[in-house]
Amino acid sequence: MPPKNDPELVALRKEVEDLYKKLQEAQKKVEDTSLEKACESVGAAPKVKLSTKKLMKGHLNKVNSIHYSGDSRHCVTGSLDGKLIIWDTYTGNKMQIIPLRSAWVMSVAFASSGNYVACGGMDNMCTVYDLNNRDANGVAKMVRELAGYDGFLSSCRFLDDKSLITGSGDMKICKWDLETGRKVSDFIAHNGDVVSISLAPDGNTFVTGSVDKTCRLWDIRENKPKQTFFGHEADVNSVSYHPSGYGFATGSEDKSARMFDIRSDQQLALYKPPSPNSGFTSCALSISGRILLCGSDDNNIHMWDTLKNQHNGVLSGHDNRVTSISVANNGIAVASCSWDQTVRVWG
Structure with a gap:
């Protein structure tokens, strides 16, 4: 790998930055309005009053x-204590505890x-664990270890x-067939770690966020x-597809959240x-897409009215x-x- 101050590398970086600027200028030229201006006649959303129902x-x-299950009742959490816990969010009870081989869990997903x-x-x-099958110890059965x-x-x-997509620190996205445990596809997706994936409501496309400060839209078939x-001016830590399927929200290390329009x-x-x-x-976006929620390193969850661009309050407790x-x-x-x-x- 060439050193950071390598003249050729410096020249290439400058070229890329100039291209970014040209792209942004071209976008600005065709930007005829902003979301706030377009929604001036819309009434402000009422203050969101959420409280902790279960700790x-x-x-x-x-x-x-x-991550929530599709039934809107159960969720899975992963912790550095080396455990996955399946929770019943209605009662607050633990439904299953799954000990992991590695404690360094960073991402979980519920089918x-x-x-x-x-x-x-x-x-x-x-x-991957099958929650409906238990091993001799009564723990959910591990059905796949996807390495590579x-x-x-x-x-x-x-x-x-039967299928799963993953993003990783090697800048790749992989699609897996869970029945065979084989990679269906694997490709370089970003110029830095892929850190977040959000699926479109129709399941045909997905958005990724990366340490390279960009987000990308993908078709699952390509x-x-x-x-x-x-x-963004720093790592894009999280992406969330808009329920309409026409845009997505982001949360970033650069202390901002943004809304992007695909069309x-x-x-x-x-x-x-x-x-x-x-x-x-x-x-994450509310089911209507009107409220954007962002978890923060200041211990709070911040909320905005997405159409009026007004801060709608914080959820404090953590x-x-x-x-x-x-x-x-x-x-x-x-x-x-x-x-x-x-x-x-x-x-």
Whole structure:
């Protein structure tokens, strides 16, 4: 690898930055309005009043990831204590505890059917468990170990019970056939770690966020990006597809959240927190897409009215960085997890 101050590398970086600027100038020329201007006649959304309905304790270390099942009742969390916990968010009870071979879990996923969960992290592997089958110890059966990454596993999402996509620190996206345990495709997706994946409502496309400060739109049937979105000035930690399927929201290390429109191929809105020291670890949109929620390293979840670009308040309760949030499919609850070792369900 050439040194960072290599003249050729410096020249290439400058060329790329100049191209970025030209692209942004071209986008600005065709930008005829902003989301706030277009929605001037729309009334402001009422203040969102959510409170902690369930405070779920059980993990013994930082909780890094959370994801709802398709039934909007159960969720899975992964923690550095080396356990996955399946929770019943209605009662707050633990339904299953799954001990992991590696404690360094960074991402979890629940199949929308509720039959399988997947997890992975610093072990450079994605492990899939069948919740309906138990081994001799009464623990959910491990059905697949998907190996073959040159970097940590940062994100995973089930397409259905038979296929899964993953993003990793080796800049790749992989699609897996869970029946055979084989890679269907694997391709370089970004110029830095892939850190977040969000599936479109119709399941045909997905968006990725990366350390290279960009987001990309992909078609599940193709291995090349359909669109690349620029604008963020630091790692894009989280992406969330808009329920309409026409856009997506992002949360970034650059202390901003943004909304991008797929059809006009550009940024629609920039959301800033009231305090300038809140970097965003995770983001999710309400079922209508009107409210954007972002988990922050300032221990809060920030909310915005997406159309009016107004900060709508914060959900306070966690005592440490909020690492991940997930909105239930039916839209009536939000689950969050944190380095404070707890899981909260807001409603």
